[in-house]
Amino acid sequence: MKKEDCFYLGKIVKKYSFKGELLAKLDTDEPDLYDNLDAVFIDLRGNLVPFFIEASQLHKSDLLRLKFEDVDTEADADALIKTELYLPLDLLPKLDGDKFYFHEVIGFTVKDKNFGDVGILKGINDSTAQALFEIDRDGVEILIPMNDEFIGKVDRKHKTIEVNTPEGLIDLYLED
Known part of the structure; x- marks a missing residue:
């Protein structure tokens, strides 16, 4: 997956627990649209790498609490802090009228x-x-x-x- 085929969803901002959970700040007006994702792409040194989501839920208004598969320790989670999240363009909700991306x-x-x-x-x-x-x-x-x-x-x-x-x-x- 190339970056031009994706849109920026947000950024992982901090750890949530000692079990590898993370909080991501979403760049959207409608965070609830992204509550039940199966996977996201994370930009690791310029490459988009798919990460599968074990569990997610909205935390406060614009944060998404994420538990990725195979990210089970604080050290695993630390490695992902400040990374950017992307999704394929075809997952963007369609806009109509005079609203546009x-x-x-x-x-x-x-x-x-x-x-x-x-x-x-x-x-x-x-x-x-x-x-x-x-x-x-x-x-x-x-x-x-x-x-x-x-x-x-x-x-x-x-x-x-x-x-x-x-x-x-x-x-x-x-x-x-």
């Missing part, structure tokens, strides 16, 4: 209600306080905040995202 809209054409075709969505920068669409317009990068008020419609069939940005925002990137 970042990876599924890369390559979509972004169209602005006033400006017209802006360009092709090359990436999403979510390392800032507000996530940004990174759009390529003939070699010029245009950044548009991923604000619910700006996003009009996500059309999966035609691979387009309609936005309605404040007048002049796109022009700022195109002026010499």
Whole structure:
């Protein structure tokens, strides 16, 4: 399994017991969807390794308590702390309407209600306080905040995202 065929589920943050149980912080709005998993992939030095789950249950609101097969001691558990958890993309719940996963809209054409075709969505920068669409317009990068008020419609069939940005925002990137 390759990382590009998977999505990031969360990270193992600490041990829970002396019997090899671990707590993982999940990167999801709906942690209960991942309560009954059979297995996850763990990133061990750049390789995704499958780990089979003996038992799991939600712990507090966003933590998942995990007991993996063959992880029975504190030392086994220590080796997995701070590792990242992944699942295959086909296990992502389907989103409809104007909700989307970042990876599924890369390559979509972004169209602005006033400006017209802006360009092709090359990436999403979510390392800032507000996530940004990174759009390529003939070699010029245009950044548009991923604000619910700006996003009009996500059309999966035609691979387009309609936005309605404040007048002049796109022009700022195109002026010499």
